[in-house]
Amino acid sequence: MRRIASLALASLLALPAYSASVWKVSDGENTMYLGGTLHILSPQDYPLPEEYKTAYSQSDALVFETDIAALSTPEFAQKSLQMLTYGEGGSLKDDVSDDTLKQLETHLAARGVPVDRFMNLRPALVGISLSMIEFQRLGLTSQGVDKYYYTLGMGDGKAMHYLESPEQQLTFISKMGEGNEDAYVSYAIEDVKRMPEMLGDLKDDWREGDMASFYALSMEEFADEYPDIYDLLLTSRNNNWMPVLTDLMTTPETEFVLVGAMHIPGDTGLITQLKAKGYSVEQMK
Template sequence: MFFNIVIISSYFLKFKKMKKAILCLASLLMLVTTGYSQSVWKVEKGGKVMYLGGTIHMLREQDFPLPDVYDKTLEKSDVIAFEADLDKAKTPDFAQMVMAKCQYSDGRTLRSVLEEDTYTALEAKVESYKLPMEHLTRMKPSMVMIMMMAMEMKKVGIGSKGVDAVYHEKAKDRKLPIKYLETMEEQMDLISKMGEGDEDEFVKYSLEDMKNMSGDLVTMLDEWKAGKPEYFTEKVKEMKSDYPEIYKDLLTDRNNKWLPQLENMMQDEPAEFVLVGVMHMYGNDGLIHQLERKGYKVSQLK
């Protein structure tokens, strides 16, 4: 659960306009379609086929079972692809790398990078979760906030494995070849730079937003269960308008990096099923429109 949050939240902290960062971040985490045939697309060109599946990385228990369209697509696929290797996140070596990158190693501490009143507010919030503040003093503020956000999500039952984890296990059980679009190390390199230079502002506004976070998350999930593509399209537009730097770093740059890999997949015979966060699908810079502009036929599965 912890690392899934870290992956999706990368680069939210480098943007200075962060008053609603936590709520916007939560919306990205929660974008799941639970009714939702529109979350799987068929890509065709020259007799070759690939499938794109929009996912959410964390769900509630009541969000299972997942819709049949995912299983049916898996049955038609020869290869499955994910953003990154989920199994690596479970290894001791990876845990050590996370801790090394997400802690200060130059003598800085939470107290030294935050204003006194912000530090006091953070300390109170940390202690409300029964977390020992003395164990977190060398951690970067972004990591502390992510940990607390995970605990807020847990309060409303969010934290169960998501679509990616379910189908990662199914692919291994069926001995399907698995591909990855990026590495965990690449994602950690992004995460390790989160919030640099804006630590105090990020913590201050995030603490304020967390006051109503649990209720907001439940409302969001209930609304998104309808799975209307118009909602996702509008969210992408809002993100591009309100958070252009985040939009570029989190979506556009990664989509542009993934696109050549998807095109390479379309050159071979096996049918790949590519599962990535649903926000990567929508908007002018989304994978669907980019593939269409390159001459691929993209259609939603019903």
């Protein structure tokens, strides 16, 4: 694992030959912008790199992973509870070992959270909740790139499109760890323990658009150890999105597509797939 350079040292170093996680996609006639997002940031991460502003200003429409407004509705909250908790029909104890439960209890105790609060959560929600607790401890309390541009786009009257429904996204999430629950929860605990040392480098790679480093740091081990989950959450969804993106490339409007940065690199990432379709994909600088 790479060490995180201090802010003082980083300010003395020249930036690498990258800019931001924003790409211009073109077929010679029509244009689309692709922006990698982090879904939650700290106040210090703003303002965003200038390339995001450029892509936004030159776009007629915004394209998000899903309908952001719908994620805040009571109906979606109820559906999430139904799919991500056990309700009256079971407990986390049914799906994970005593050793893993002890790991979870020890980890949560260090953060002042009783393990009983997690016993009704299915493994997928355990992993999400562990990450959210760690994000708050690390000062990530602000809206991410997608929510920021959703709010801005609403105010500016931009047209908006979505790559999948909230229900589809929830289905993907709910299947995390399915059939391998014990190993998934154990991995989630160890993963959040590494978050403090990884976060600085991860955000640097994102801001600089260094997708090779971003992949190596945050995705390569995950892809190797949990290929089924990687395929479910990333490869399958990327494949599902490609017909939508190719359809958008036939319209005269210019779209700014904003998706989680993990969807962009790798052999099945959107950049590779767009290039395979014959599009020109140029990183903005």
